[in-house]
Amino acid sequence: MKDFFITTALLTLTLSAHADWLNFRGPQGSGYAPEISDLPETLAESTTAWKVALPGRGLGSPLLIGDRVYLTAASGPEQKQLHILCFNAADGSPVWERKFWATGRTMSHNKTNVAAPTPASDGERIYALFSSNDLICVDLDGNVKWMRGLTLDYPNASNSLGMASSPIVAGDTLVAQIENDSESFAAGFDLLTGVNKWKIDRPKAANWTSPTVLEIGEEKVVCLQSSKGILGVVPSTGSSVFTFGGGASTIPSSAAVGDRLYIPSNGLTAITATTDGADPKKMWNESAQRPGTASPLVIGEKVYTINNAGVLSCADRSSGERIWRTRLKGPMSGSPVAGENGLLYIFNEAGVGQVVDLSGEEGKIISEIELEETILSTPSLSTGALYIRSDKHLWKFAN
Incomplete structure (x- = not known):
């Protein structure tokens, strides 16, 4: 009996120490997870744990929950x-697959596809949003809990290039931006039923950014980015908390650290927000730190951006002053991520994975791998492992 309790305690500690990756760019939707350790420092054949074929195209990143990997795809001539x-997660073997027919529009630019958004999870269920505006909830064993064909309710909510914003779970609400140049809105969905908890009109313009979460004291504020700027809302009600009206990009998303938000706005703009109804305080703006497609990444006291030329810049996050810059092999469509080791991981569109050591006087590429497939997605991290997908395959790298 004593051995049983010891074994159970060790198992509990092992499971609790496992860091899950529950949405696009991980914690707060910001790309940095300091609790994720033992990541491979080298991307090579020797650290390739496995590679599996996928049944269709997709840009969405994998979700990592416990000992499983969850992913979406779209297939067929019209997706x-x-x-x-x-x-x-251990060997890449399939556990289950669920298939659905799209109820909305499946047109998209050739570079993107219907499975462009990354799913989200609360650790108990998977919430998969597709460009066709089909929103599907399954539990971790693949049992369907609910489905919403949002096009049936909002028939004009689409754009000709395809939708790509990824949802996020904040508290007891799934928040999604269904933003376009016609019937543009954001909504909060009940996690258990999929019913709208709230819905608000949004600027009528194509927008591919994803929501991020500010943690202000004990409160969570979801930040909705658009060409007009940032709207901070209470996730359970959609009530407005603050507005930043300085304009913002419609491709790279913001990065959140505590109560501070780093916005791709006129370059890069840092603001500090409160929940007392006051306007956010603008800390600084640096036009030279303009991100390209990749979203900014904040690690410790530094903020990193990658421009459309593939130049990685490091700046002081308290002032925006550039510290160094170095050229990577670009271009990139995905965003960088980092874990406890402080290394930056990024894949370019040609399928070249790059590991950048950020600890020196300037960034240094310490490892590269050529996967020889087009990669437009963002890596996902779990304790001891990195995952990346193309249209055709899913890879795991581990020590």
Whole structure:
């Protein structure tokens, strides 16, 4: 009996120490997870744990929950077949797959596809949003809990290039931006039923950014980015907390650290927000730190951006002053991520994975791998491992 309790305690500690990756760019939707350790410092054949084929195209990043990997894809000549996939994290073997037919528009630019958004999770369920505005909830074993064909309720909510904003779970609400140049809105959905908790009109313009979460004291504020700027809302009600009206990009998303938000706005702009109704305080703006497609990344006291020329810049996050810059192999469509080791991981569109050591006087590429497939997605991290997908395959790298 004593051995049983010891074994159970060790198992509990192991599971609790496992860091999950529950949405696009991980914690707060910001790309940095200091609790994720033992990441591979080298991307090479020797650290390739496995590679599995996928049934369709997709840009969405994998979700990592416990010992499983969850992913979406779309297949068929018109991408009308939607897939939610689950793999064993240890060896890449398939656990289950669920298929659905799209109920909305599946047109998109050739560079993107219907499975462009990254799913989100509360650790108990997977919430998969597709460019066709189909929103599907399954539990971790693939059992369907609810489905919403949002095009049936909002028939004009689409754009000709395809939708790509990824949802996020904040508290007891799933928040999604369904923003376009016609019937543009953001909404909060009940996690258990999929019913609207709230819905607000948004600027009528194509927008591919994803919500991020500010943690102000004990409160969470979801930040909705658009060409007009930032709207901070209470996730459970959609009530406005603050507005930043300085304009913002419609491709790279903001990065959140505590109560401070780093916005791709006129270069890069840092603001500090409160929940007392006051306007956010603008800390600084640096036009030279303009991100390209990749979203900014904040690690410690520094903020990193990658421009459209593939130049990685490091700046002081308290002042915006540039510290150094170095050229990577670009261009990039995905965003950089980092864990406890402080290394930056990024893949370019040609499928070249790059590991950048940020600890010196300037950034240094310490590892590269050529996967020889187009990669437009963002890596996901879990304790001891990095995952990346293309249209055709999913890879795991581990020590």
